[in-house]
Amino acid sequence: MTIRNTLRDHGQRYRPRMACLKKAEKLMLEMQDPKTGVKSQPQRLVITTIPHAITGEDIIAWLADRFQVDAQEARSFGSTLVALGYIYPLRDHKRLVIKPDASLYRFQTPYFWPTQQWPVEDTDYAIYLAKRNIRKKGILELHEQEQYNRLHKWMNHKWDFIVMQAKEQYRAAKERKKPDRVVFECQERAYWVVHRPPPGTVSAMDYGLDRRIDPNTEEVKTPDYYERIMIFTQQSIMRPRVKSSVSIGALVKYCATYRSHDPFLSNCLPSNPWLTDDVTYWTLNMPNVEIPTKMRVERWTFSFGELLSDPRGRNDFRLFLKKEFSGENLAFWESCEDLKWGTAATMREKAEQIYKTFLARGAPRWINIDGKTMEVTVKGLKHPHRYVLDAAQTHIYMLMKKDSYGRYMKSPVFKDTLQKAMSPEEHKFSDSQLEQNAKKRRPSLSPIVLRQQEQEQKAKMAANVDITQLCRFTTPVPHLAVYSGISDFPSANASPSLPFLAQTPVCPSPISVALDSTSASDRRVEASEGEGEGNPAAPATVGGNASKSRVALSLRRLLRRGCTPTTMFASLSPKCHSAAGTSSRIQPISPDQPSQAPPRRIANFFQIKVDIPPECRIYPIESEDEDEETRAASRGGVGAKEIICPWESLSPQNGTG
């Protein structure tokens, strides 16, 4: 609305601080000195002469002399002054650069100097455009026309005022003498070239996003302010210090490594989009593109962190680990990241899930961390917070870095990717093509859309889970629910009614199904009365039956919904015969126990302690041909050994679980 409603306006409207403006102003004052400043000459026009025109070479010479720099540096400095709007060119006014020849420039009047305090108003721009139009209709350029129409739409209520003010300003200008009028018009035009640059012009006032707070306001010196300063200085003192030789060496190494990858320091293929407005470079380097560019693949070889931070690299690495059957490390690492960066509300469930999937004894995707770390982690999980899994995550990260990363670099997966990587040709644009590109500039996809796409992809990946880590002692979570590692959990607190699965349109993550079934069962428990305390006496049989039925129920539901890819993958994987076998085994049993309500079983769910004998480590399944019936019974018993979360065991059991 206006510049004045600072109280009611909570938006971002302040320009980031531009400290260069004050310095440039001082310099401008120095340049005006008749003796030591820049020499000026009159500009000859057809009808009149106008004084105070300066040549480009004079400016550059003066700057070089004043700052004792070479001509190239003085030239870029001069171009900055022009780009900021302190000096404007008289010919070729759209290119805000200084040419080191006799082309003429003039100083801008202080009224039109760029300021930090007052943002450039659209109202003024509208008045300026209207004024130009008064002179001769149709004189506005295409981008100005577009802007004019846009302003007309958004400031419609003021339009009478704008038109009238434009007329008044025009009439007032007519009162002035002709050369002054010409000068004023040039000044105004230069001002608007800087602050509303036409496509293809690079002005230094093009700055990006606005800030929320005004950088010019003096901060009030309250006790809080001083406390903040004290804390800051204390922390600065306590910061670990590094020898400058070491830090400089690191900087040099970094620059040397990444120099060829920087779009501005070296050639950017096919063309630098910031300079040519051509977005091919960005489309070729999208996060999940099929064929990465050679430069991108080269970056993966720099360090393990680079590989992981690039989504395409991570996918490649995941593929490699899948072939090596050590995918759980990466999955665990990703789930830890998810925990760290996720919302606070979901943290507890996520921590539980991670424990059940990766850390507990008998977990489906057990990761191999040393005893001490495991102890620390499990202890911390009693009161889960964002960084509770940091120790374990670091351990796994170092493991992957030292072990898998090296093998990945030598693996056929990587070599294949490297071979397929493409290197685009450089594309040189002609001037007219550059203008075309500038006109076609459009904003990129909205972040909301991008986030939606990300969610969809995560859901898709969660559906195709990696289930290579089962063993005979792992809990027969029915659909081989394993943490796919990427999910953003659909909240497990869906509606409690049984046909909850019908509500989620996407094939839900198996975890969520498990959780839902648990919660559903819980509610059934609450609904039923007179069950009393679950008697731990007969957990095994009841538990076994109930678990199987529960498993069967959810599995049946799952199969009904057609979510068979997991089981399909299970059957395909050579090491999961038992898994397939489990499902096949369970299915015939299920009709026998159609309506076993497993309420009490759930009450015991979190109480049954698992005592896996030490010799029963987690081994990949050897073979399938053991007598399956005996297995079924014993498995039922083993199946009763659900994974206990250590903190759950501490909480007292209440009747409804």
Add this chain to the structure above:
Amino acid sequence: MPLVNNKVGNDGTVGTDKALADGKALVDSLMKVVACYRHLASCVGGCTDSLQLRDELRQTREKAQKLAEAICHHLTSHLRDKSLPKEQRKEMELLWVAFSSSLELLHVDMCKVFNVADIFSLANSHTLVQTGLQGGGSEVAARALSLPDLNQTPSQTLPASLESQEHSTMEQEISQIDHMIDDMEMKVNVLRWMVEPHGPQYADPLSSTDSTSLAMLSVDEEQPEQQSLCQRKHIFVLLLLFCVVLLAATLSVSIVLFS
């Protein structure tokens, strides 16, 4: 837009119509003054900056403030009047929008002049920016103050106290305008997005010889290459005409000879 005569039709018109016309006239003159102030403000700090200019600025400012206060009272009293008929209210709201926008422009200009005067003191005139201007703003000021001619006695010396005095008065005036704008927002609730303007999207081009010559000046300045091209085109056309004329002449001569 021609200035509406304040004394138009004092009898036989409805009170609010007259009020509307009055308001319109006041707002028009305020807009004129604000436009002139902007032109004057653009000279501050440049080589034509002088005591005279500052004086003119001060006078223009004072006039603008007087007008602003008058309009404020006028419009506030009418818009708070609940019994105003609908079309009148719409017109009043239009005037209100124009008034508040003019005030905002004036406020910004005043702040800028204040800042620039801070940087450039008239005492050391060698730091004044060489902007290429030659004349002062006297004619513009005359237009603003609606005087045919502005006779100023230029005072040569500049006592330092005068500058600081001006400084403080400017500050006061700026804060006054501030308060006025705030008050306006508080007292009258005008829904800006409901206001519909009458006028056209594009201002009508004012045709006069002056404007075309001005256009030529700037065309001269920026596009010398295009000029040569135009010349070439002219020569080509002339040549073509000449050839046609020649052809016609030879044909007629041949007809005459052979008939």
